[in-house]
Amino acid sequence: MTRPFLQYRFLNQTPTAVVLNTFNEAFSDYILPMHLTEAQWAYKLKNDGVDWSLSLGAFDGEALVGVILHGRNQKEFYNAGTGVIPSHRGQGITRALYAFGLPLLQEQGFEVGILEVISTNDAAKRTYEKIGFEKTAVLNCYNGTISAVGNGKAVTLQPLTPELYQAYYADKSVAPSWQNDRRAVLAHWEILEVQQIYSEQTAVGYLVYHPQSNKLIQLYIAPEFRRKGLATALLSSLFTADKKLLVTNVNSTDTALNTLFKKLGLQLFLKQDLMVLNL
Structure with a gap:
C-alpha cells in the first residue's frame, strides 16, 4: 500500500538536478545499472522530448522518491523512465503516480501511452499491465x-x-x-x-x-x-x-x-x- 503522506504532482516546479539525483538513485541497482552525468541527462531529455508539465513525481515530505518522465508527440505520450528509490519500493508508487496522472493526461487530449520495459523485468511488466498497458512488440538491442x-x-x-x-x-x-x-x-x-x-x-x-x-x-x-x-x-x-x-x-x-x-x-x-x- 502507498504511504498516506506521499504526495503526487507534476514536475514542472521541481529543479531538474533534483530529478536527476532521484533518477540515478532509482537506477543504481537496476538490471542494467545506470548513472547519468549532467551531459548525458541533457541529451536524454532532449532526445526523448521530456516535458516536465507531463512528468510525474512522488514526494515524501520534501524528498522526491519516485519519478515518471514523459515525452510528448501530438496525442501520444512516452514513458522515458520510471524509477523509485530503493527505500520506497513495494508501496505501489508507480501505480499511484499513474492513478494521479492519467486522468489529467486524458483531459489534455492524449490518447495513447508508450513505454519500453526490459523483457525479463517481470515485476515491472506486471505493474504496467495492471495499469492497462499491453505488450505490442519486442525490440532487440x-x-x-x-x-x-x-x-x-x-x-x-x-x-x-x-x-x-x-x-x-x-x-x-x-x-x-x-x-x-x-x-x-x-x-x-x-x-x-x-x-x-x-x-x-x-x-x-x-x-x-x-x-x-x-x-x-x-x-x-x-x-x-x-x-x-x-x-x-x-x-x-x-x-x-x-x-x-x-x-x-x-x-x-x-x-x-x-x-x-x-x-x-x-x-x-x-x-x-x-x-x-x-x-
Whole structure:
C-alpha cells in the first residue's frame, strides 16, 4: 500500500538536478545499472522530448522518491523512465503516480501511452499491465564489433538535407522506436551524421548515427537495392574493428535489419517489450 503522506504532482516546479539525483538513485541497482552525468541527462531529455508539465513525481515530505518522465508527440505520450528509490519500493508508487496522472493526461487530449520495459523485468511488466498497458512488440538491442567483411562494392556517402531525410523516412515499412524516430533525429540534427548512401552514383538509402557513441540510429536501404551487400560494405567500412557499434530497439518484425546485424556478427544483448496504453 502507498504511504498516506506521499504526495503526487507534476514536475514542472521541481529543479531538474533534483530529478536527476532521484533518477540515478532509482537506477543504481537496476538490471542494467545506470548513472547519468549532467551531459548525458541533457541529451536524454532532449532526445526523448521530456516535458516536465507531463512528468510525474512522488514526494515524501520534501524528498522526491519516485519519478515518471514523459515525452510528448501530438496525442501520444512516452514513458522515458520510471524509477523509485530503493527505500520506497513495494508501496505501489508507480501505480499511484499513474492513478494521479492519467486522468489529467486524458483531459489534455492524449490518447495513447508508450513505454519500453526490459523483457525479463517481470515485476515491472506486471505493474504496467495492471495499469492497462499491453505488450505490442519486442525490440532487440545489439552491440559489438563488426566481423563481416564488405564485398568490395563501392559505397559512398553525402550529407542529407532534413527535407530529403523526411521524404526517405516516410518510405520505411517498420517505424523506429521513440528514441530513434524522426522527432529524435531532428532534435539532434547538428550532432548526428545523417548521410545519403550511393552505389555507382545511384541513391540507395540513408543512415543516421551518433559518432561520439558509435550508435547507429537509423539505416534504410530501398527494397530494390537490398541483398546486394551494400549495407554490409557500408557498415564494415564505417565501424572498423576499433569501434564498438551500438544499435537499440530494433523491432523484431523488421526481418531485414535483424538479419543484417546478426550477419555482421553483432551480439543481441537485450530484449525489450514495447507496451501501449489506449486511453
